[in-house]
Amino acid sequence: MKILKIFIIIFLFISFSSLKSNEKNNELKNKILKNVRCLICQGQSVYDSESDFASSIKLIVDRKINEGLKEESIYEFLKEKYGDWIIYDPKLNKNTYVLWLLPLLLFLLGGVIMKKKLKF
């Protein structure tokens, strides 16, 4: 009877951890899919799109997560195939530095103008 109890506890523990891990993988999958642009319906993320391309990307991302790849590695894989544009959150590089630095420059310029006007 005692052995049976131990077996049940172990079984429940394994099932619970497997459920928890699936939930974690699903969260990661959704996070990645929301940050990937669908190249067929270009206004939508892969998460929202129902196109053939999007469903194939969903399968690939799922497969890569199960293979143990990290979020960044999956983005790198997609960027290597389709370029930086496929990711909604572009990283700082030679093509995007204006995008990243212009708001900062305008902010600093605004600060300088304000300082001169307000004279503090």
Next chain:
Amino acid sequence: MKNKLILSITIIFLSFCFVVFYKGLNNSNTYTPQINDKKNIPIFKAKDFNSNIYTNSEKIFEEDIFYIVNIWASWCVPCRTEHPTLMELSKSQSVKLIGLNYRDNQINAKNFINEFGNPYSQILIDKDGTLGIEFGAYGVPETFVIDRNKKIIRKFVGPINQEIADEIKLIIK
């Protein structure tokens, strides 16, 4: 003097904005991934269309020749347009055509090949479209030229025509 400077800066800034937006209007708002660098062919396993037996990329691209990977489907209308050009390309001895049957019904695909001819030395099944993703494709038809070093050197989105076929012939010469 100060007012003139402000006016000049404003005019320059507005002209800059005008040029940027005008150029933006002329650009296509549809993004097409380009191949700028040579990329290695993906490592994959796929089912052979005729034998239904799994094969791998090493076996498929084992010969020291050029390869053309063409993604096609029986339901794809532009694939019918490009088929005669593929048939013509398949006559060349220096290249092998590999077909990637994309999200298709196998019976319909077989009928397509029986009706229009088979330009491919091997056809692979891509039932869920993931093999196409490994190649960097996002639709159908798409064609990739692979050189002797097993690198993807050219990618053509959409049906290939005589002009593209001539370009491919020059590459594989």
